[in-house]
Amino acid sequence: LSQAATNSAIDVVCARMGRLKVAISLSSVQSILTRDEAVGLRLLDPSEELRTTLEPNLHVALLTDLSGPPTALCVGQVYASERWTSKRLRPLPRWATAHLSPLLHPACALGEGDDIIWLLNVRRAPRVLGAR
Amino acid sequence: MAEDEHSDGFEDLVEQSQQAFADFDWSATPVEDEDVSMSVLSFGIAEHRFAVAGEDVREIIRSPEITEIPGTPRYILGIIVHRRQVVGVLDLLGWLEMTAHQDSSIERLVIVEHGDFVVGLRTDQTTRIEEWSREQLSGVLPPTLPPRVRTYTRATREHEVGRATILLDIKSILDDAAVRSSEAES
Numbered sequence: 129l130s131q132a133a134t135n136s137a138i139d140v141v142c143a144r145m146g147r148l149k150v151a152i153s154l155s156s157v158q159s160i161l162t163r164d165e166a167v168g169l170r171l172l173d174p175s176e177e178l179r180t181t182l183e184p185n186l187h188v189a190l191l192t193d194l195s196g197p198p199t200a201l202c203v204g205q206v207y208a209s210e211r212w213t214s215k216r217l218r219p220l221p222r223w224a225t226a227h228l229s230p231l232l233h234p235a236c237a238l239g240e241g242d243d244i245i246w247l248l249n250v251r252r253a254p255r256v257l258g259a260r
Numbered sequence: 261m262a263e264d265e266h267s268d269g270f271e272d273l274v275e276q277s278q279q280a281f282a283d284f285d286w287s288a289t290p291v292e293d294e295d296v297s298m299s300v301l302s303f304g305i306a307e308h309r310f311a312v313a314g315e316d317v318r319e320i321i322r323s324p325e326i327t328e329i330p331g332t333p334r335y336i337l338g339i340i341v342h343r344r345q346v347v348g349v350l351d352l353l354g355w356l357e358m359t360a361h362q363d364s365s366i367e368r369l370v371i372v373e374h375g376d377f378v379v380g381l382r383t384d385q386t387t388r389i390e391e392w393s394r395e396q397l398s399g400v401l402p403p404t405l406p407p408r409v410r411t412y413t414r415a416t417r418e419h420e421v422g423r424a425t426i427l428l429d430i431k432s433i434l435d436d437a438a439v440r441s442s443e444a445e446s
Contacts, residue, residue, distance in 0.1 A: 148330070178330040220329070220339065223377055223437040224348030229331035242341040244327045 306360030
């Protein structure tokens, strides 16, 4: 089991959300749409929770396995689609994650130039952002 | 000539040391320790001076770009990537609830570790290694030291009249930061 976990890989899309870079696991996403295609969907905006800005009319991620109306998460500008293994990730220092947003996993990935890519916990988005 | 006549002189010394060992009072304070010095790294942040024990210092690097962690309090400045590892950076003045009246020319990052915890402290460029005699250390903390600072102070040493360098208790700082994390997660 541990061997399988070590070798498992997930497909992600990377997006620019204001000054942040985020990665979203495609296992939690039905499809990536442009904002214009998201007519009739309930939209969740994580920018306030993540203390960033979100340009309008970019991409949204249509979430899967949700009850209720079709829901999409605004993710900013998608710029890459990749397959990651655990080797790509770096754990965040445990002492520094005390108040980490519940929308983020306590790890990150390193992009080109060692910039930080945050791991968006899409499954928590409806609960964290739904009441807003 | 008998073999023991070719003594090189150690015998007497050995005998003397054995005698001294037999007479040694283990309950007394070792005389040698009074002169033992400790190696510390001292650094400045604005008008404040701090020191950490040399054994707690992993390395000193030029302050790299720090990435904020969304949602964290201000005393956590963010994270850096160093040697492909992620290191959290603590705002020491913020953690100690100290204020700065002078500008700080932050240029260095002192990476300290204790046990499993590693943390970066941003400091100004006046960072140096010093040898502190234990006689120069004061375990009696100045009454002007704020309570929160006292919590994380091992000792102080006056570096100029009326101004003390604070020797930080890195273990307590890192333990408490971790405890705060645990409390927030539960």
